[in-house]
Amino acid sequence: MTTSQPALPDSILSHDTQVPPADVRPARQRRRWPLGVILALLFLAVLAIGLVVPHWLTRYDPLLSDVSQTLQPPSLQHLFGTDRIGRDVLARVLYGARYSLLIGLASVIVSLVIGLVIGIAAGLGQRYLNEPAARVFDVLSAFPAVLLSLFVVTFLGQGIVNIAIGVGIAGIPKFGRIVRSRTLQVRRANYVTHAVTFGLSRWQVFLRHLLPNVLNAIPVIATIDIGTAIIAVSGLSFLGLGPQPPTPEWGVMLAESRDVLRVAWWPSVFPGLAITLTVISISVLGKYWQRNFEGRPQ
Amino acid sequence: MHPLIKRILARLLSALLVLWLAASTAFVAIHALPGKIEDVLAGDLQYPGLREAISAQWGLDRSLAWQYGHFLERLAHGDLGSSYVMQQDVIQVLSSQIWPTVQLALSAGVLATVLALVVATLTAGRSRLSRRLASAVELILASTPVFWLGLLLLIAFSFQWRLFPVSGATGWKSLVLPAVTLALPLAGVLSQVTREALEQALEQAFVTTIRARGLGELALRLRHLLRHALLPVVTLGGWLIGSLLGGAVITEKMFGRPGVGSVTLNAVLSQDLPVVLAVVLLAALIHVVISTLLDVLYLFIDPRLNTP
Numbered sequence: 380m381t382t383s384q385p386a387l388p389d390s391i392l393s394h395d396t397q398v399p400p401a402d403v404r405p406a407r408q409r410r411r412w413p414l415g416v417i418l419a420l421l422f423l424a425v426l427a428i429g430l431v432v433p434h435w436l437t438r439y440d441p442l443l444s445d446v447s448q449t450l451q452p453p454s455l456q457h458l459f460g461t462d463r464i465g466r467d468v469l470a471r472v473l474y475g476a477r478y479s480l481l482i483g484l485a486s487v488i489v490s491l492v493i494g495l496v497i498g499i500a501a502g503l504g505q506r507y508l509n510e511p512a513a514r515v516f517d518v519l520s521a522f523p524a525v526l527l528s529l530f531v532v533t534f535l536g537q538g539i540v541n542i543a544i545g546v547g548i549a550g551i552p553k554f555g556r557i558v559r560s561r562t563l564q565v566r567r568a569n570y571v572t573h574a575v576t577f578g579l580s581r582w583q584v585f586l587r588h589l590l591p592n593v594l595n596a597i598p599v600i601a602t603i604d605i606g607t608a609i610i611a612v613s614g615l616s617f618l619g620l621g622p623q624p625p626t627p628e629w630g631v632m633l634a635e636s637r638d639v640l641r642v643a644w645w646p647s648v649f650p651g652l653a654i655t656l657t658v659i660s661i662s663v664l665g666k667y668w669q670r671n672f673e674g675r676p677q
Numbered sequence: 678m679h680p681l682i683k684r685i686l687a688r689l690l691s692a693l694l695v696l697w698l699a700a701s702t703a704f705v706a707i708h709a710l711p712g713k714i715e716d717v718l719a720g721d722l723q724y725p726g727l728r729e730a731i732s733a734q735w736g737l738d739r740s741l742a743w744q745y746g747h748f749l750e751r752l753a754h755g756d757l758g759s760s761y762v763m764q765q766d767v768i769q770v771l772s773s774q775i776w777p778t779v780q781l782a783l784s785a786g787v788l789a790t791v792l793a794l795v796v797a798t799l800t801a802g803r804s805r806l807s808r809r810l811a812s813a814v815e816l817i818l819a820s821t822p823v824f825w826l827g828l829l830l831l832i833a834f835s836f837q838w839r840l841f842p843v844s845g846a847t848g849w850k851s852l853v854l855p856a857v858t859l860a861l862p863l864a865g866v867l868s869q870v871t872r873e874a875l876e877q878a879l880e881q882a883f884v885t886t887i888r889a890r891g892l893g894e895l896a897l898r899l900r901h902l903l904r905h906a907l908l909p910v911v912t913l914g915g916w917l918i919g920s921l922l923g924g925a926v927i928t929e930k931m932f933g934r935p936g937v938g939s940v941t942l943n944a945v946l947s948q949d950l951p952v953v954l955a956v957v958l959l960a961a962l963i964h965v966v967i968s969t970l971l972d973v974l975y976l977f978i979d980p981r982l983n984t985p
Contacts (some may be wrong), residue, residue, distance in 0.1 A: 520915075522961050522965045523960050523964070524923055529952055530706075633824055659816060663816070
């Protein structure tokens, strides 16, 4: 090291240069997306097309039954085969994307909004607010998630909106706890103290400094949680508490496929595969994002 | 007082608090929707005086404070009320159905834990390939919904190879598929967490010391690292119990097994509130009791916590 020190290029020594240090740029170029992330993005892109314009990908109607084509195994004509009353399984899986994804998303929004409000109130409030909120999260997480959702659905009745609320309520403690501890952390941070010292009003400090810093951890966690929510939602649908047949929701399709399990595997394999691949893709993306997010200085 | 006893007492107290809050939340939830209980009880029947009679019979015409006190008092005596639909004590209904569920949850829980520990202990810190393979399998298992896995296993092992019965709860054979169905997704999650903990432990200095002493790799893992692998399992114990109880609802429905899960599902479908409420409270009780026990267990597994 000491013997043959290469001469530093002038550009690094001079102050007026615009060129960043030589070892930074290649590192940025070298960062390629892992194969898993690319596959996950591709799958979710197909799913997004299914969500918005499913008729681009299939020429079949998900609700139209063709009695001459019942329980056809997968073929070129019907890539995923047909179900008991001759509906195209591929079309149903594609059209089903909107139900499963949107209900899952809605339930995450429910848990996010409620968790955020309780969490921030608990983090900012005095002891008398903080402790009870922590206990509320304890209580909610003492109930198993599925049972809590079932309890809520018993009250509200069955249906698409209600299972979203049911799953959402079960997810509150997860977000609430994170938001509460982030809030407690951020309110003691130096920059908040500085902002107060400089005479910003409570609202200004809250909106400009506290909220953005509490929220920046949320997108990643919310993304990963969508996968869990999709499983929970389609589980409730499978139990018959959500959308009803003939809705092409993935959980409903799986429940319907049980009757023909003995003779046909395709009506049950493909909708379940759709759920599993969706959840895997979301969690691969979320974890990749989390790693890069955590690596970045905040 | 001994710090351990103090800690256990504090834990029990907070457990009681959680139970009381859970019961109160349930009470508030039931009464937040007025008239609902009478409507459910009356069903389709419509004649004058019916609703009033029902209110009187169930004490719904008294003040809320009285009902709340009565509710807590009954709970304290272990009385969970009667089913609206079955006209039978909830306790009787549940206790007649609890054994199959305990069997299912217990075997699935043990299977998931053992699988996760074996996979994690064998693959943590090994070659890149085996680690990647293990984490891919874990991700797939953790992302597979119970209700799909069950269907796949049925297709393969009941219809294709006819090794196990499709449904029912007679003999150990009928327990295999439901238990595996319930266990595999949980094993995926547990194994992810356990392996991470093990890989952290492998980087610690004591591992180098033990290796320098000449202990074999497997002995090192079994004798010294298993304890580290157990910690996250214990931490996740509460979550595991919850998932087992919740998953039992779906698994029992799928395999046509009797049990608390089936009772719960039927109660939800017929809006039989006392039964659902009892199951939820029972689950909370089990959760609290087991996580208290695990907390104590934690102190034995990780003696570092005992030193102040």
